[in-house]
Amino acid sequence: NAGVTQTPKFRVLKTGQSMTLLCAQDMNHEYMYWYRQDPGMGLRLIHYSVGEGTTAKGEVPDGYNVSRLKKQNFLLGLESAAPSQTSVYFCASSYMSGGAMGEQFFGPGTRLTVL
């Protein structure tokens, strides 16, 4: 039981390049999330999904796209990377969206640097 895994762990991009971050969970959770963590800002929600085939915008969605083609996978794409997207990205999943069943399980993170 791996929980939540993220690929890759580290990546360096040049401005304007594109990439996709992959998140996978084996807990059969309906809800999945992408966050970014920046110093002094905590975790900010980028996009989330309430089930296979659905996506929705979070607090800071600009410059990112997501897809949830399979229940266990949630992809985060950067079409044209910018230095402001240098951050640590965390994927999370949960059984429900709030309350006692809304506990989120996090992946280990992806450290992205955009030069």
Place this chain on the structure above:
Amino acid sequence: DQQVKQNSPSLSVQEGRISILNCDYTNSMFDYFLWYKKYPAEGPTFLISISSIKDKNEDGRFTVFLNKSAKHLSLHIVPSQPGDSAVYFCAASVDDMRFGAGTRLTVKP
């Protein structure tokens, strides 16, 4: 618009003493509150939670207190241990979850 605030970026305590981490929130609609713990190079892990219908929840050395009138949440760790050294995030949810900026706790032997 930071709806969840942790105003102390860092806290240092001696092993065996009490650690108190504080969190304030602005949205009175939040109905569930959580604390997450994060070690370097790892993702956050759930620590303890409390529903808005309660004012205290205890789990071993960890106790979370909720003061709804003050919109204030605190985490008490007693006794503190060096292994508790980590970043602690406060989170609050109604439909989605909002996180504070985190407090780095250092427990000195």
